[in-house]
Amino acid sequence: MTKAELGLIGDAELVEELSLLTTQTARMRARMADIMAELERRRCARPARPTRPTHPAQRR
Template identity: 80%
Template sequence: MVDMSDLGVIGDTELVEELSMLTTQTARMRARMVDIMTELERRRRPARPGGPGGSAHGTCR
């Protein structure tokens, strides 16, 4: 990662590459956050007997 004090001395190409990398990381983090929130929501829903997630013991990973 580029230090803020270095931004004035590096070229446009490097700035664009850094921005691209950060944008990609942000998109991956947002997708992961959605996955985690979806899983938490799924775990909070009451289990239906005999249906998916209906085990009384839960799922261990």
């Protein structure tokens, strides 16, 4: 939406649009937090992989 288009819309409509966008933003943030928590849960649930030395002097 351009600034010119915003100038044609009434206050009530702008407030309603802002409210809708705020609600959508809150939902997206909550969803992002859920996804991040699930990824962290999965990462912690995996067995630790042993690290392998990469330098020949470290190998035994």
